[in-house]
Amino acid sequence: MGKKQKVIKPDDYFEHGPFQITRFGKLVYFQNNITAEQHEELMKKIESSYDKQVSIINSLVSDIRKLIIQCNPLSLLKYAHSRFIQSLIGIESEVQLSKENVHIGRELEYIQSVLAASTPLNSSNELEDQSYVFFEISDKIQQLYSVYENFMYYYTVHHAKNMITSDPDYISFLIEAQAANFHRGDRYAVHEITHIKDLLTPHKDELQKIFNISVAQLLEGLQNIQQSLSQGMLQSMNKLEYLMELFEQKKVDIVDQEDALQIIESDKELKNLRDEFAEDFLGAGLHDLNKLTDWSQIFLENLSWSLGQCNNYFTRNQFPGWPVIEMPIYRKPFIKIDQKYYCFDYYNVFDNIYRVIQKTITDLDHDYKVKWKDIQAKATEDIIINLFKKLLPGCIVFQSNYYPIGTSLKQCAENDLLVLYDNNLIIIEVKSGSYTYTSPMLDIESHIKSLQTLIAKADSQTERTLKYLKSQETVKIYNEQRIEKATIRISDFDEITQMCISLDNFNEFAAKADKLKFLKMKNDTVSIAVDDLRVYSDLFDSPSVFLHFLKQRKLATQSKVALNDELDHYGLYMSHNMYSITADQMDSDHINWYGYREKIDSYFANLINENMKLIKPKQEIPRRIEEIINYLDTSNIRKRTILSTFLLDLSDEARQWFCDAINNTLIRQKETKRMTIASCFGEANYSMCCHQPYLRELEHQYVTDYALAAILQNQESSRLVIHLYFNEKDILYAIDFELLTPADIPSEKIDILSQLADEYAESRIMSYKRQNGLQKIGRNDLCPCGSGKKYKKCHLR
Structure with a gap:
């Protein structure tokens, strides 16, 4: 009989009809238990109330405008700004904002837009107390935004019959695109x-x-x-x-x-x-x-509205004066x-x-x-190049790369950027075009086309470039004049990442572009904005750690991870390391990964104050591993990221075990005056030598044979042999490593290595008994030989 599974109680639980929301820490699960009959009835009810909801919003818009034109405009705008400032007191992260905070934050822009499209009736001076009218305006705007939030669902249901598809993902995107109208603050x-x-x-x-x-x-x-x-x-x-x-x-x-x-x-x-x-x-x-x-x-005049100057905001045919349609302030901010x-x-x-x-x-x-368009494209690429040079010091960057589509240079395709660092290749397409600012309620197709142009197209372009790079053992890339600039050997790279980097920030969609089915993304292209790359350039001090994160970010495109903000990816990386594995272990596909970017927001919110001493948010890495990574980052060791990635892939427990193995080996070797090999078996296969002064070195071939014997006995796909060199103060000063696979086992040495494997296994078993004071090992215990099997199915036989 199996063990009874422990029931974990949620931190929060909410139920409304067939809808359930459950929170465990930062994980929020959504569950919809609605039946087909209930769904049909709900849709009919929503559809029948559409006209009423439109009337309510139109009435609120009219009331707000009538109140605003009664006020002294300068006094009203000052009041709205003070409301905005008060709503942000104590707020360091977007996730801390309540719905009321968000609505208050949007009051100011709506009031200024109404003033730009209306001629005030009031000629009172600034000092006249009109606070009672101001409060009423605030209350009405709060009502307006609250009603509109629900209206998105009424609108979607009402217009569903006229949509090009009834695909739930398409409809979900329409709702999300409308909700995104409330988002402000593209960068820190x-x-x-x-x-x-x-x-x-x-x-x-x-x-x-x-x-x-x-x-x-x-x-x-x-x-x-x-x-x-x-x-x-x-x-x-x-x-x-x-x-x-x-x-x-x-x-x-x-x-x-x-x-x-x-x-x-x-x-x-x-x-x-x-x-x-x-x-x-x-x-x-x-x-x-x-x-x-x-x-x-002339600059101020062109970027400012006079009172009542905008003559089409309240006269448009659809949704006149609504705050979700392009407001005048978007076009002129002053x-x-x-x-x-x-x-x-x-x-x-x-x-x-x-x-x-x-x-x-x-x-x-x-x-x-x-000319602006051309300069903009070049400037965007230059920004990205400089950010990658900061993230990956010493990297090689090729810009504006041409390659033949067929066998002739007469017809060429272009790639924007290739970034080469150690055994990593990053293929980048840069999109400097603007994302549509048309309201999704007026033209959802323009939003889809924007994403197709800015993301889906880049996905196919990076794939085309990769296909060319793989077409031969070595290929050439050219400049615009078809003059050769470099030769690339794809086999030099163990990790290849395809990226789309956009100038405009449409974070809420780029962060999960691979989950938007209508984009039909075929590859694991990572899509981010320049703004987010700039943040990463500040967060990462280690190229090895950045490349490890980038690998996890790429893996997230193939997992159940669906986030609404790029920096939640980094937050998940800090908390869960290989976070796509964490996500795929979850039962539900509808998970809100809530609050993971909070520490990042808080850090950058306070960074504007130069007098504050801040701790950069990053993943906790034990000292010994950090010491190794710091050395690798400043070295020229070929394929050094193999070792750094291996170490960073380790779980918290395995990382600590690795560090303990180093420290214990250094202590034990000083006592015994003899060099030993520390090994790990299972998911992380490595054999490690800690070299110290005045110790007799183990022969290189002996260490290699030891590792190959382990590969042979345990049928391992690979084993990392790590050599760490320490001075008399146990400070690391050099590193060497080698990744061995079954292909490295010479056929003529198989018998010898098999015999050595048996001897090493018996030695590990005897050592385990001696260290733990055991006469015998339990039948169901793991065999100390390192096979990963139970003792009864291994060396007990």
Whole structure:
């Protein structure tokens, strides 16, 4: 009779009708037990309520607009920005945001968009208290977003009959694409300015020509905006605190408030501090672009809406004024009020500024459109090359590689990038085109076509390149003029990775592109954005660890892992190492891997503060293994990643066993004055020698025969022979290794090695008995010889 399986209670459980949600730690399981009859009834109920839901949203949109045009626009925008800042207090990771936090974060952009498309009725000054109207606007917008979240399902059911397919995966994508409209923040704050600098610097002459602005001016202004919108309120309070301290130092006898005011007015330093605080905290100084930047008038004018200037947001035929349709703020992130230009919304500036500038310039200078596209492609490739050179120091990169489709160079295909590092080859296709910004409710097909162009096409292109590289023992690649640039031997590479790297960030789909069936991905291509590659370049200090992660990331494309964020892959890697195995062991296919990127978000959120001492989030690696990997990373050992990957593949327990084996061997050899071989059998097959000063070396052939005998006896597919060299202080200073397979066993030595295998096995059994004080070994215990079999089925016989 088998053992009774232990029941593990969930941390959380929720049930609503046929739907169940269960949480175990960071794993969230979704289960749908609905019957066909229940499903049909639910669909009919949803379909019958569609018109009512549209009416509710239209009514809310109308109410909100009527309230907004009653308000002083500047006061309302300041209020909305303060709400946004308050919603982020204590939040370091996106996963910590509640639904209410998300909705509050979207208030500001909707209010600014409504103002851009409406002429305010109110002529009141900024100081008039309209807080009761502001609160009502907030409440209405909260209702609007809440109703819309459910409306996505009503819309999908209502339009299902007109869709090109009833495929559940297609319908699921439609819902996810609509939900993605709520996502903001393409990259971490510490990367914003660098990202824009890398992309716009090649266009410096055109920026100067069209806008009379330099790249340096643009970047300085954006830095000031970033500082003001994220930390301006806090800095204003610090000014007030300093003003009060300074006032205490300078004050004399004060009879009343009038005396205090006179002291401030008569003291230039106090007066300036008072005025700065009043302008920033009570006025709009934190948002005034003329104060924050020295940008030209023409630049500000082209990137700003005047009040009521956008004349089509509320007049469109479908869903007029809805916040999920392209809002005016997407096209122009700034707003002009009383002849002054202001910036309030952080995310819409930094998420969209590059594409906004691109569209504005190419609209004003049509002849530059093609040139912009070409420069953009080259700039994106250059960014990726620099990031890989940081991740893999010393790597070789080939850019813009041409190769014949047939036997002639007259017809060639192009590959964007080849990255060579040790025995690793990375084939990269770069996609610098823009992802569609059309609402999926208006044109879901444009979203599918974008993904097909930016991901699926790259998948087939990398496969075509790989096929060419495998077509002969050695192949040549050429430059655009068909001049040979390199010869590549595919057999030099044990690990080949195909990648698609996009300029635009559509993270929620790229992270699981292989699971989107309509893309028909045929290969294990890893799809990520430049933003995520930039994050990885900061997270990984070791090329060996990065390549090991990249291997796990590739394996995840073939497993049940389906994530909504690229950095969840890294979070899973930190927690579970070979995480695709963890996923495939799960019973359910519908798992939400919740909160795995939280440590990463927290680290980068605090990185903007240079005074904080932060610990980089990474996988825990024991000291001895880290010592080996650090040595390998700085060495020129051929195929060194074979050893690093082998060690990093080990489980936590096996890693610790490996480190203990090193430490115990070093101690024991000092005591016995004799060199020994430490071996492991089973899933991780290795034989390890720890070389120390003043010890007699084991002959190289003896160690090799020892390993080959183990391969022969245990029918192993391979065994790693590792030589570690330590100085008198047990510090590692050199490494050598060899991967042996059955093919390395000479036929004439099989009998000798079989005899040695028996002798070594008996020796291990005797040693095991001696070390454990045993007279005999239990029948059902594992045989100490290393075969992996029970003793009764091995050497007991």
